[in-house]
Amino acid sequence: MCEEKQWNSTQLRRYDLELEQIPRLYYTDPKVDELISLNKPVVITGSNIIKTAKANWTPEYLEQNIGNAGHTVMLSKTHKFKYFDESKVLNKNNPHGIEFTPPTRKTKMKIGEFMRKLREWKPGNDRLYLQQPLNNTIGDLLVRDFINFDWEYINNKQSKHNWGPLTSNLILISQEGNVTPCHYDEQQNFFGQAYGYKRCILFPPSDFECLYPHPVYHPHDRQSMVDFDKPDYTRFPRFKFAKGYETVVEPGDVLYIPIYWWHHIESLMRGGPTISVNFWYKVGPTSLEYPLKDHQKVSITRNVEKMLLEVLQDPKEVGPLLRSMVLGRYT
Ligand SMILES: O=C(O)C(=O)C[C@H](CCCc1ccccc1)C(=O)O
Numbered sequence: 001m002c003e004e005k006q007w008n009s010t011q012l013r014r015y016d017l018e019l020e021q022i023p024r025l026y027y028t029d030p031k032v033d034e035l036i037s038l039n040k041p042v043v044i045t046g047s048n049i050i051k052t053a054k055a056n057w058t059p060e061y062l063e064q065n066i067g068n069a070g071h072t073v074m075l076s077k078t079h080k081f082k083y084f085d086e087s088k089v090l091n092k093n094n095p096h097g098i099e100f101t102p103p104t105r106k107t108k109m110k111i112g113e114f115m116r117k118l119r120e121w122k123p124g125n126d127r128l129y130l131q132q133p134l135n136n137t138i139g140d141l142l143v144r145d146f147i148n149f150d151w152e153y154i155n156n157k158q159s160k161h162n163w164g165p166l167t168s169n170l171i172l173i174s175q176e177g178n179v180t181p182c183h184y185d186e187q188q189n190f191f192g193q194a195y196g197y198k199r200c201i202l203f204p205p206s207d208f209e210c211l212y213p214h215p216v217y218h219p220h221d222r223q224s225m226v227d228f229d230k231p232d233y234t235r236f237p238r239f240k241f242a243k244g245y246e247t248v249v250e251p252g253d254v255l256y257i258p259i260y261w262w263h264h265i266e267s268l269m270r271g272g273p274t275i276s277v278n279f280w281y282k283v284g285p286t287s288l289e290y291p292l293k294d295h296q297k298v299s300i301t302r303n304v305e306k307m308l309l310e311v312l313q314d315p316k317e318v319g320p321l322l323r324s325m326v327l328g329r330y331t
């Protein structure tokens with residue numbers, strides 16, 4: 001029988017985008033491996049990958065068991081939590097940094113305070129988003145749940161698809177309605193949804209020209225410059241050609257977010273807090289096979305930008321040099 005959906009479309013934010021559905025496949029379906037080997041997204045359903053998290057991880061359980069350490073909590077004045085790299089911000093010990101006004105603030109909070117602030121939240125208060133790498137400060141019950149993830153399945157995928165080593169698992173406890181704006185990561189990602197519902201919009205690396213990433217030297221490196229809530233089509237005309245794929249992940253789902261794929265992630269509005277746990281893998285040893293894959297071209301552009309900054313020193317010189325090199329010659 002088809003289960004009634006636990007959410008409705010009024011809980012999704014409205015964007016000027018045409019979106020296809022990301023396939024949802026049962027974990028034993030051979031098409032899962034087909035899509036992963038093509039670096040294409042897929043929602044893996046019905047698996048035991050994060051079964052213990054799906055079964056146990058409620059906000060109350062995490063309050064009791066995540067541990068008494070100070071956890072990393074991002075604060076934002078808006079619903080958007082646009083990530084930035086602190087090491088690229090201009091400050092006293094980073095003269096090459098960029099003038100930059102951080103859109104979010106990072107703090108440390110014990111879980112009790114975080115949950116209280118979530119419960120007492122009022123419009124006008126800073127929004128909160130707990131983003132904590134799983135480490136040895138977590139409580140014994142969480143360690144037991146983590147150990148009981150289906151590591152046989154996970155490790156099988158990691159080796160079958162030549163992923164590199166698991167670098168980290170991030171526990172994400174989000175307030176309803178929070179958005180992580182569109183960005184890409186340089187790692188393969190098994191994104192597990194443990195509690196609540198998250199809408200994920202993904203774009204292929206080939207949409208690079210439509211999503212206008214900040215310059216590599218910018219603190220918002222890897223993040224799209226386009227504000228999905230109010231796209232500036234004068235500055236970003238090709239955004240209207242971006243072709244996205246979307247899904248709403250539910251408890252127990254694992255979304256494969258391929259390396260270099262753009263993703264925008266939102267906790268449903270009026271859906272209560274959400275809990276996710278991701279698995280980030282460094283990329284394995286890659287030989288350059290031709291024709292190059294789209295994500296390899298993105299990686300090449302990154303290397304060119306880094307090299308130019310290295311040799312020019314001044315970020316303001318990178319654009320003009322690239323323009324003079326290309327305009328009238330390559331365009
Ligand atoms: O798993 C992923 O890749 C996501 O983007 C998940 C995303 C939160 C990511 C927060 C973050 C981004 C960069 C560095 C450290 C933390 C969400 O679920 O809101």
Ligand SMILES: [Zn+2]
Nearest residue numbers: 183184185263
């Ligand atoms: Zn990400």
